[in-house]
Amino acid sequence: MLTYVNGEFYPADNAKISVRDRGFRLGDGAFETILIHAGMPYQLALHVERFKKSLKHLGIKSDTKKIPELVKKIIAKNKILDGFVRIAVTRGESGFGYSAKNVGSPTIVIETEKSTVKKNKPAKLWMSSYVKHPLPGKIIGNITSVLARIEAEESCFTDSLLLDAKGKICETSSANIFWFTGNKLYTPKSGMLEGTMRSAVIRLSPFPIMRGDFILADLKKADAVFITNVAWKILPVVELKPLGLKWKESKKTKILAQLLEEDINGMG
């Protein structure tokens, strides 16, 4: 397995960056994780667009033009059929402190990972004790998601549901959330990362999409709930603790999952 670091491919175990890199020092960078199916990156253009936005918000001037080519190159070199590509760009190397006055050129790292999981179990969600705060994109320095995920895993839950400071439903630590109430499909319109699988679901759904600001009382009315990300695709949620909410897997979720699989298969 090879990893790309600043213009060169290295054996993954030898792919290293300086301890002075601001990604390592301060979480000062952005990343993307892209699904690979049958050797092809799914929704690559959408990832690159979002990545550009994250870097713009951070004020990191990195050339993103070569990314699509590099992504395809690393998939071919590593012979990945099913798995993921991860791209990270940081502001570069600097001294101690937050000052960005003397920073080197941006660091770029591109890695691949093979998919090991055939089928994910339905998700059990934990109500996070952390509060979701807005982030300017898919940022490395996002300790809330790290701690919310760990909080869930410590209690053997799949993931944690995050609300913002006003109690608005945002996302889970690692995924976007959707739910059905009747025939309509609900999902938060703000406060969450604009996930690429979320975009795919919105694009493919035959059910009317209701994007809005929702609270737990809205979720309590749901008939079925699912979460989405590039690793889990569409994952039904069967429980939300400690609120005592339980849901069954629904036919409508299965229809969406089927449409998504067809879209992913059709891509190649």
Add this chain to the structure above:
Amino acid sequence: MLTYVNGEFYPADNAKISVRDRGFRLGDGAFETILIHAGMPYQLALHVERFKKSLKHLGIKSDTKKIPELVKKIIAKNKILDGFVRIAVTRGESGFGYSAKNVGSPTIVIETEKSTVKKNKPAKLWMSSYVKHPLPGKIIGNITSVLARIEAEESCFTDSLLLDAKGKICETSSANIFWFTGNKLYTPKSGMLEGTMRSAVIRLSPFPIMRGDFILADLKKADAVFITNVAWKILPVVELKPLGLKWKESKKTKILAQLLEEDINGMG
């Protein structure tokens, strides 16, 4: 110059970590920056105590017992008289995603930097457009401070003042804030990092300390303002833009700066 990485000292330019390190991947770690004066670390025990708290909040089980010894060792090896030691501990290496189920052992990096600035100019502060959210310690993944500092530097200001979502004064991106109104010394009591220079000022001040929840209207009444961190020690603030607030350097601030210098000198 040598840098310590996981048990070994390397020439600083060769001190590297894997791209899989969760510090680099997710800002998943904590750090400390300690002042060195006359070859001695100032308030080392206070830094180690805070570092332990940060790591505890993150749930990172790293042995901190050897840190004081390692700090003294690296100062001696690098012959640092005046400068800084930076310690970073991350959760270790893992695959893509937030899951912490399969993480290696924690990574520890200890570096030094020589002090290059003889005397800092008084600070001009910018009113940040970012909102300060609480963090569980001195965390690597703190993009708000990064962006707030950059925002200030882009307009040739020293640093940015951060308020929380309710308008409460917290800190600047890189320092704690104090101000005099009359003979009393004011500083936020929550929402900020508990800076070690802030602790020193509180410990040394002959002026009564008023810790509380303050808003900009309180700061407007100030006769003199200063900020504190290990690099700037006590730095007078002369301006806060775009609010049009200006302050002169005060005798009381100079008295405190003198007391702090004596404390730092006395340490050795």
